[in-house]
Structure formats: structure tokens, C-alpha cells
Amino acid sequence: MKTTHQVIIIGAGFGGLGMAIRLKEQGQDNLLIIEKADDVGGCWRDNTYPGAACDVPSHLYSFSFERHYPWSRRFAPQQEILAYQQHCARKYDLYRHIRFNTEVAEARYQDDSNIWEVTLTNGETLSCQALITATGQLNQPAYPPLSGIGDFKGPQFHSARWNHDVDLTGKTVAVVGTGASAIQFVPEVAKQAGKVMLFQRSAAHVIAKPDRAYTRFEHWLLKRLPMTQTLDRLRIYASNESRVLGFTSFQQAMKFYEWLFQRHLNKQIADPALREKLTPDYPMGCKRILMSNDYYPALSQSNVDVINEGIRSVDESGLTDSAGVHHDADAIIYGTGFQATDFLTPMKITGRHGQDLNQAWNEGAEAYLGISVHGFPNLFMLYGPNTNLGHNSIIYMLESQIHYIRQCLAAMEDDSVRALEVRANIQSHFNEEVQRKIRDTVWDKGCHSWYKTESGKNTNNWPGFTFDYRRLTRQVNWSDYELVR
Known part of the structure; x- marks a missing residue:
């Protein structure tokens, strides 16, 4: 059975919800959101681990068109961000457009009809003129490829599950x-567990988190004078945006954050040996900078042991580290992140003339503006390659x-454009420029992070100001595309 929609959106996180809301405002009602889980929320639905919260202030980590929301704290906890997304889905009447517990197995472009044929894992086939992926970069948990991982007899799970x-x-x-x-759930686990063994391959840069609950007066002021929230949003944006200089063109600015890190570490860790273990051996900013007020105090507790070794293998009773020492464990928790460079997995995307997207990306994912890929007409990505941030709000x-x-x-609706495909030279030039800029950033200074593929190509981060990206995406340059009318 085929069901035809003008637009199909894959994913009901921030990207999918925001896209659907804006399309409905444009008068587009023939749209479908396909969501593999049972509710909206994306990573904020999936990551329910103790202590889960955002590291971007809540006044900025929200839609510009739905900014006046009664956040309880400066940095919202997971449950509150999920509630905000559910609020947006209800307010803008999105639930009737969403098919939950539904997963896409494959999407194939039909050259003759200029439509996308979408096959679900249950075998059902849908079709649409435009396919939009809003699956995010942090939706597929990464489990470490450890020998014997299936032999462990106790409970083991990933933090995102x-x-x-x-x-x-x-x-x-x-x-x-x-x-x-890990820096969020370890302090919570340490409150319960008899013993916590933290296996650390490389230390993280952790600075203080300027978090607190909003006062009753602030809630009253924000409600009575919504402009105060707008002004605070602008203040946070400007402050965060300036940080990109430390990652890119003025890396000397990172010395201030190094000082903040060192002060935070010295203040909260008294033991010199533990301080040494927790001091990274790579430049600050090369990996994601983290914020926490309770991570270091938790590691100072007598029931927490930081093990500065990798893991060689797992057996039925515990783990053996890279030094050959065996550690008995009752439970294992993997805080090992996500398959961030494996965009759109495990879906199979087939474009014009049968071209496989994984094959097109065999040297690392790339797209024009992180949105469009040559050979894949009418396919648009949200939070695609090289649109992640290290300094500001992804929203x-x-x-x-x-x-x-x-x-x-x-244009596809009003100007009778049947297909829209970015030109190969436009995509190549754009990505050559992105990679050239990345080579001059702190992310390319000798560490391995989730921003990079195994070969070392940074496929995730945007190497510049977010307002530059907004300028580039403000108006479509139609000469960048081949149009079929």
C-alpha cells in the first residue's frame, strides 16, 4: 500500500517538531512525521539517566517562536526539556501528524516520478515529494567493541538506554x-553504589556550571514582562557566540577557559595524584568542554575509584583493564557516547541512478550547508554534517x-519545481572551505573526539559563527541547484 504525502519528516525531536510547526504556518498540512519511539523528544526522551540536564541555558535552548516558557532553572533538566517539546507538539497540533513506534528501513528516490519511496520496517511503503531527515547526530548509542562484552552475567546498559x-x-x-x-550520572550513581569504578581513557576539561533555580520574583518578572526573557536570551546568545573565537581564529582566548578549568579542578580535588589523573593531555576545546559542579566532588569520595586505563576485555564477572588487572563488578554502565559520524544510520538512502548515500559518504559525510547532497534530489537534512556546535545553541x-x-x-509547491538538487561543484567547494577552516581550529590539534571519523575527518562541527551560518541560509541561491520543472 502506498500513501502519498507532500512532505515526510523522519524524527520528532527538536528538528522535526520545529520543521513541522513552520511548515504548518506556511499552510502545509499534508505532512507526516515518522518517529521510531512512542513520544516526541529525541535525545531528551531517550536520555533519562539520573542527573540528565542541558549545558546551554534554557532561555536560549528553546524555539525563538516559543521562547516564553516557565523554565525552573537557568539550565533545564531533561524532564523539563521533554515537557517543553510535548507542550510545543500539543500547542501546534502536531500529534495528529505523527506516526509513533514506526521506523524507516529504506528511502529510495524514483527518477521517473521525482518522488521518494519510503519503506518502513514493517514492510509498508509510503511516498512523498520531499523527504526531510531530523534524526539528529546523537541518536545511535555507541557501545565499545570489547571482547567478551556479551559474557557479563550482571546487568549492563548504555546511559542513553x-x-x-x-x-x-x-x-x-x-x-x-x-x-x-558520565559527568552527570556518576555523581548520582555514587550516592547509591557501594563502589564506583570509573574507567577513563582520557580526562575531560570540566568547568563550573553557573546553574541555579529561578527565584519567585524572577518568575513573576518573566511572566509580567516577557521582554526580560527575550533580553536574557540575547545576552546568553552574544556571550556564547564570542566563545567560538577560542575554538577558531583566536585560540589564545582558550587560555581563560584553561584557567577556569584549572581553578575548578584545584578547588574541588585536594589529592594531587587524583588531580593529575583528571588533567587532560590535549588542548582545551579539542574535545567537548563539560560543565559540572558535583562531578569532581563525587570522584573525591572514598567509594569512587578513577582507573586511568583502557579496557582490554569483559568476562562474566567484570572487566580486565589494559594493564591486565581484573576488576570485579556487579553492573556495568557505558557512558561511551554516540555514533555521531554515522549520519542517518541504520537507514538505507538511495538517490538518483541508484546511488547509495553510505557509498557517497565513504570518506566521511558531507552536504551543502549540512542540508543538501548532490545525487539526492528533494532530500533535506536537519542537523546534518558540519552543523554541530561547540559553543552555542543547536536550536x-x-x-x-x-x-x-x-x-x-x-518553490516546489508554488513554482511547480518537481525536483531540486544541489550542484556537485557547489557542494564540493563548500565542503573544501569548511574542511580548510577546520584545519585551523583547536578541534584539529591532536585529539580523537566524536567530532571525527576514524580517518580523522571532522564531519560534525561548524567552524565559525552561527550568525555567519544564518546569513548563508537566509536566502536560497537558486543557481546552486539544478531544478526540474
Whole structure:
């Protein structure tokens, strides 16, 4: 059975919701959102681990058209961000457009009809003129390829698939990884567990998080004078935007953040040996800079042991580290991040003349503006290659992309454009320039991070100001595309 839609959006996180809201404002009602889970929310639905919260202030980590929301804190916790997304879906009447518990197996472009044929995992086939992917960069958990990982007899799970049925009280818990999720859940696990063994391959730069609850007066002021929230949003944006200089053209500015990190570490870790373990051996900013007020105090507790070794293997009773020492464990938690460079997996995307997208990306994902790929007409990506940020709110980037894609879809509807495909030379020139700029950033200064493929190509980050990206996406340059009318 085929169902025809003007637009199909894959994913109901911030990108998919924002795209659908803006298309409905444009009068587009013939749209479908396909969501593999049972509710909206994306990574904020999936990551329910204890302590989960955002590291971008809540006044900026929200849609510009739905900014006046009664956030409880400066940095919103996971449950509140999910509630905000559910609020947006209800307010803008999106639930009737969403098919939950539905997953895309394959999407194939039909050259003769200029439509996308979308096959679901249940075998059902849908079709649409425009296909928009809003699957994000952090949706597929990355499990470490450890020998014997299936032999462990106790409970083991990834932080993005937290098993709330497992009682960690009094248990010996092994935590693998020290990234953005781990620094949030380790302090909470340490409150319950008898012992926590934190396996750290490389230390993270952690600075203080300027978080607090909003006062009753602030809530009253924000409600009575919404302009105060708008002004605070602008203040946060400007402050965060200036940080990009430290990553890119003025890396001397990173010395200030190095000083903040060192002060935070010295203040919270008294033991010189532990301080040394927690001092990274790579330039600050090369990997994601983290914020926490309770991570270092948790590591100072007598029931927490930081093990500065990789893991060689797992067996039924625990883990053996790279030095050959075996550590017994009752439970293992993997805080090992996501397959961030494997865009759109595990879906198979086939474009014009049967071209496979994974094959087109065999040297690392790339797209024009992170949105369009040559050989794949009428396919648009939200949060695509090289649109991630190290310094500001990704929702600002998403709204830039949404505005750009809206123009493309309006042309397809109003100007009878059947197909729209970015030119190969335009895409190549754009990505050559992006990679040239990345070579001059701190991200390319000798560390391995989730921003890069195994070969070392940075496929994730935007190497510049977000307002530059907004300028580039403000108006579609139609000469960048081949149009079929």
C-alpha cells in the first residue's frame, strides 16, 4: 500500500517538531512525521539517566517562536526539556501528524516520478515529494567493541538506554567513559553504589556550571514582562557566540577557559595524584568542554575509584583493564557516547541512478550547508554534517536550516519545481572551505573526539559563527541547484 504525502519528516525531536510547526504556518498540512519511539523528544526522551540536564541555558535552548516558557532553572533538566517539546507538539497540533513506534528501513528516490519511496520496517511503503531527515547526530548509542562484552552475567546498559529497573544500591558499578553523560550520572550513581569504578581513557576539561533555580520574583518578572526573557536570551546568545573565537581564529582566548578549568579542578580535588589523573593531555576545546559542579566532588569520595586505563576485555564477572588487572563488578554502565559520524544510520538512502548515500559518504559525510547532497534530489537534512556546535545553541542552527528548507519546499509547491538538487561543484567547494577552516581550529590539534571519523575527518562541527551560518541560509541561491520543472 502506498500513501502519498507532500512532505515526510523522519524524527520528532527538536528538528522535526520545529520543521513541522513552520511548515504548518506556511499552510502545509499534508505532512507526516515518522518517529521510531512512542513520544516526541529525541535525545531528551531517550536520555533519562539520573542527573540528565542541558549545558546551554534554557532561555536560549528553546524555539525563538516559543521562547516564553516557565523554565525552573537557568539550565533545564531533561524532564523539563521533554515537557517543553510535548507542550510545543500539543500547542501546534502536531500529534495528529505523527506516526509513533514506526521506523524507516529504506528511502529510495524514483527518477521517473521525482518522488521518494519510503519503506518502513514493517514492510509498508509510503511516498512523498520531499523527504526531510531530523534524526539528529546523537541518536545511535555507541557501545565499545570489547571482547567478551556479551559474557557479563550482571546487568549492563548504555546511559542513553538507562535501565531504571536495576537497583544499584550497595553494588560495585563499573562506569566506562567520561563524556558529557558520565559527568552527570556518576555523581548520582555514587550516592547509591557501594563502589564506583570509573574507567577513563582520557580526562575531560570540566568547568563550573553557573546553574541555579529561578527565584519567585524572577518568575513573576518573566511572566509580567516577557521582554526580560527575550533580553536574557540575547545576552546568553552574544556571550556564547564570542566563545567560538577560542575554538577558531583566536585560540589564545582558550587560555581563560584553561584557567577556569584549572581553578575548578584545584578547588574541588585536594589529592594531587587524583588531580593529575583528571588533567587532560590535549588542548582545551579539542574535545567537548563539560560543565559540572558535583562531578569532581563525587570522584573525591572514598567509594569512587578513577582507573586511568583502557579496557582490554569483559568476562562474566567484570572487566580486565589494559594493564591486565581484573576488576570485579556487579553492573556495568557505558557512558561511551554516540555514533555521531554515522549520519542517518541504520537507514538505507538511495538517490538518483541508484546511488547509495553510505557509498557517497565513504570518506566521511558531507552536504551543502549540512542540508543538501548532490545525487539526492528533494532530500533535506536537519542537523546534518558540519552543523554541530561547540559553543552555542543547536536550536539556533536548526531554525536557520528550517527557514532555508521552507524556501525550497515553497518553490516546489508554488513554482511547480518537481525536483531540486544541489550542484556537485557547489557542494564540493563548500565542503573544501569548511574542511580548510577546520584545519585551523583547536578541534584539529591532536585529539580523537566524536567530532571525527576514524580517518580523522571532522564531519560534525561548524567552524565559525552561527550568525555567519544564518546569513548563508537566509536566502536560497537558486543557481546552486539544478531544478526540474
